[in-house]
Amino acid sequence: MLARLIIGVLTLAVLSCVAPAHADPNDGVALNGTYTAFSDGVWAKTKDxxxxxxxxxxxxTITSTCTTYQDCTGRVVSDQGWSADMVYRSGTWRVRRTVDNWEPCPDGTAHPGEQTFTFWHGYPDPIPYKGWxxxxxxxxxxxxxxxxxxxMPFTLTPVG
Incomplete structure (x- = not known):
């Protein structure tokens, strides 16, 4: 019994000294470069x-870095004049931004909308990324x- 306790304590001591896992820059998680982002309005849904x-x-134009294979952050710069932060968690990238004057009202006023691009590796082919x-x-x-x-359905395809 004492021997098991000592082995358990030594195992914990060794494991606590191991450095945390870091992402391999070539592991396919981080996104860097130029991409074509396409939102398919033909299949858009409103109220289901x-x-x-x-x-x-x-x-x-995307730049991102990963601290582990599950934890990445980055930035998107669109050719339409906006930029936003992006985050990767649980196999999914998310980009959130506010769209000013998105919802027009009959009285001439308009309200902002919160736009979220959510995408992941496609299946069965990993490229393009697919999402919403x-x-x-x-x-x-x-x-x-x-x-x-x-x-709307969304695809993200590397340029080149």
Missing amino acids: SLHEEASVTQTW DTTLGPSGACGINRPLNIR
């Missing part, structure tokens, strides 16, 4: 019903007590 929206193609472009307006905007939510 198909509702065609304008498709949007952008060029993104979702924009959510605030509940109560334009006097309607229901948030406007538009969701």
